[in-house]
Structure formats: C-alpha cells, structure tokens
Amino acid sequence: MDYIHVNEMEFYGYHGALAEENVLGQRFRASVSLAIELAEAGRTDDLAKTVNYAEVYDICQSIIEGEPRKLIETLAEDIAGTILKKFPSQVQGLKVVLIKPDPPIPGHYTSVSVEITRGRFE
Template sequence: MDYIHIKDMEFYGYHGVLLEETKLGQRFRVTLSIATDLEHAGKTDELTNTVSYAEVYELCKEVVEGKPYKLIEAVAEKIATVVSETYPSAVKGVRVEIIKPDPPIPGHYREVSVEITRGVFA
C-alpha cells in the first residue's frame, strides 16, 4: 500500500459545543493520510493517475471552513467521506486527524485531537 500525506493544514472554523467556539471561531489543524496505489502515477508521471493533493487540500478547507459542527469527530468523518467519494476508485483508506490547538477548556495541554481511520489502511 502507498500513501499520500498532507500534514498540519491550518484552517479557521466555527465548530464546537461552547457558544464562544461557534461565535468567535478558532484554528483547526488537519493531518490527512490517503492509502492508495501510486505505482501507475510513478511510472507515467501523470497527475491523472493519482489523487491530487491540491484538490484534497481544497476539499478539507471547504469542510473545516464551511458548515459548523458541534464535534470535531463529525468534521473528521465529513472529510473522510468527501475525500473517499471524490476519488472512489483511487482511495483505499483515509486517516484524518483534527487538532484543536486552543480549545476553550481549563488546564495545561498542548492540544486536543481526534483521529479516525476509514477503509483499508495497512
């Protein structure tokens, strides 16, 4: 299995349960890994034979900066679904991590995140 990784994409969104999260918004970081077969793309050197990470970036941006969700779990699920549905024949699996670097909760921590994996990911 081959992989495409896009790490630490940063977007601004309005996801959360707390009122200040939905009114003020906050930064979100997204790390995405796509399980796919890159052999044909490697041999042909043609973008049409792979998953465009520029397009995937835009898909992630549309989800995170679009409709607000209460849970980052829902944001991760939506990204996994959109990427898989956009490239149904190429994407064998998707791993999505959504990171909230500055959630409005008391305590000392670097960040909070969720990570989901959908499909085949060896």
C-alpha cells in the first residue's frame, strides 16, 4: 500500500471541555496519512487517479474551524469519516493525528494529541 501524507496543517478553533476554550479558541494541528494505491497515478500523471490533498486540507479546515466540540477525539473521528465518505474507492484506510499545542492544563509539556486509524475492512 502507498501513502499520501498531509502534515502539520494548522487551524484555529473553539474546541474543548472548558468554557474558556470555547470563547477564546486555540491553535490545532492536524496530520493525515491516506492509505491509497498510487501506482496508476504515478504511471499516468493523472490527478483523477489519486486524492487531491488540497481537498483533504479543506475537509480538515472545515471541521476544525467549524462547530465547537468538547473532545479532539470527536474532531479526529469527523475528519476520518468525512475523508472515507468523500473518497470511497480511493482511500483504503487513514491515520489522523490531531494536536492541541496549548491546552489549558498546568504543567510543562509540548502538546497533547490523539491518533486514530480507520479503514475499510472486509
């Protein structure tokens, strides 16, 4: 299987379990890896034989900059489900990593994140 990686997209959203997160908002970073057969696209140089990663970016942007959610797990599930639905014949599976670099919790750390893997299993 081949992969397309769309790395470290950054957006501003109003997600979180705490009220101030929904008012002040914060940065979010997302990376998406798509499991997809790329041989034909590589041989033919035909965009129709692959997934346009600009569309993947747009999906992530609309979800992360969209309706507030309490959990980043929900955002990751929404991203995965939307991509699988939009590209039913191309994307066989995917990994979504959603990073919250500045959560309002005390302590010293770089970020918190969730990583989910979803796919089409027979």
